[in-house]
Amino acid sequence: MIEIDDLHKRYGDKTALDGVSFSVKPGEMFGFVGANGAGKTTTMRILMGVLTADSGQVRRDGRALTFDDRRRFGYMPEERGLYQKMKVAEQVHYFGQLNGLSPKEAAKATGDLLERLALTERAGDEVGALSLGNQQRVQLAVALVHDPEVLVLDEPFSGLDPIAVDALAEVLAERRAAGVPVLFSSHQLDLVERLCDSVGIISAGRMVASDTVEALRAREGRRLLKVVVRGAAPDWPTGLSGNITKNGDEVLFADANGSDQEILRAATAAGAVEHFGWERPTLTEIFREAVA
Numbered sequence: 001m002i003e004i005d006d007l008h009k010r011y012g013d014k015t016a017l018d019g020v021s022f023s024v025k026p027g028e029m030f031g032f033v034g035a036n037g038a039g040k041t042t043t044m045r046i047l048m049g050v051l052t053a054d055s056g057q058v059r060r061d062g063r064a065l066t067f068d069d070r071r072r073f074g075y076m077p078e079e080r081g082l083y084q085k086m087k088v089a090e091q092v093h094y095f096g097q098l099n100g101l102s103p104k105e106a107a108k109a110t111g112d113l114l115e116r117l118a119l120t121e122r123a124g125d126e127v128g129a130l131s132l133g134n135q136q137r138v139q140l141a142v143a144l145v146h147d148p149e150v151l152v153l154d155e156p157f158s159g160l161d162p163i164a165v166d167a168l169a170e171v172l173a174e175r176r177a178a179g180v181p182v183l184f185s186s187h188q189l190d191l192v193e194r195l196c197d198s199v200g201i202i203s204a205g206r207m208v209a210s211d212t213v214e215a216l217r218a219r220e221g222r223r224l225l226k227v228v229v230r231g232a233a234p235d236w237p238t239g240l241s242g243n244i245t246k247n248g249d250e251v252l253f254a255d256a257n258g259s260d261q262e263i264l265r266a267a268t269a270a271g272a273v274e275h276f277g278w279e280r281p282t283l284t285e286i287f288r289e290a291v292a
């Protein structure tokens with residue numbers, strides 16, 4: 001298990017992390033989400049030892065991480081960093097060896113990954129001649145080539161087309177099934193919701209939520225009441241309690257616990273009630289609420 005324990009980090013007088021803690025279990029896919037500048041990259045850099053925290057610790061199975069532990073991690077840094085003049089296959093092979101594979105093992109892993117990430121035809125091209133999305137695929141191959149024990153990926157899905165997103169999701173799911181803890185950051189919340197077991201939401205250097213997707217949705221699940229009334233005057237919910245959002249005929253009441261029967265009576269009086277029920281919020285809705 002990877003544990004991030006009470007990390008604090010300042011850049012000059014700017015507080016980037018203010019007590020960040022969470023953990024990622026073996027075989028767990030953890031989505032790390034937060035607004036721009038919230039502290040995701042800083043946390044991942046500290047986890048990988050690229051940056052030191054002012055205080056706090058990163059542990060694996062109860063003991064502080066060492067350089068050797070981190071060599072067996074797969075890391076995709078935000079700043080990327082491929083050799084632009086090196087050919088695709090050579091580069092993946094090179095990083096495989098750098099991370100301890102024999103030339104033969106590196107060659108096999110390179111061939112397999114290029115195939116999985118649909119890069120086989122570009123194997124002999126210089127990285128700098130590839131589109132940004134294809135460079136991103138090479139960067140992923142580099143992070144994955146040595147069959148890492150832990151994966152830490154900073155926005156691995158950004159800039160990928162839907163086919164590449166699916167291919168990467170499949171590769172990550174395999175690693176998860178093999179017991180690897182997988183941590184990745186993303187702004188694509190629908191993707192995080194689809195792929196991840198757990199989600200951590202960071203806001204201004206503090207964790208505001210960290211739990212399984214199911215638990216987060218269940219916790220918020222009785223707070224959103226969706227009502228659709230056909231043929232009602234648009235102002236029918238006026239005066240009712242709860243935080244109201246309207247989208248055409250659909251009205252969402254947040255914080256409507258205890259007022260549901262009153263809302264139902266008003267809806268029935270207003271027109272034909274097509275839908276009346278508690279909604280499980282999407283991750284995007286949970287995120288908006290958590291960082292508001």
Ligand SMILES: Nc1ncnc2c1ncn2[C@@H]1O[C@H](COP(=O)(O)OP(=O)(O)OP(=O)(O)O)[C@@H](O)[C@H]1O
Binds near residue numbers: 037
């Ligand atoms: N080298 C630095 N010097 C000064 N401030 C920095 C430095 N790196 C990050 N920061 C600040 O620390 C805070 C956290 O930044 P960080 O890059 O960790 O956020 P992030 O969540 O990864 O954002 P994004 O989603 O935009 O990538 C931001 O306010 C950022 O401006």
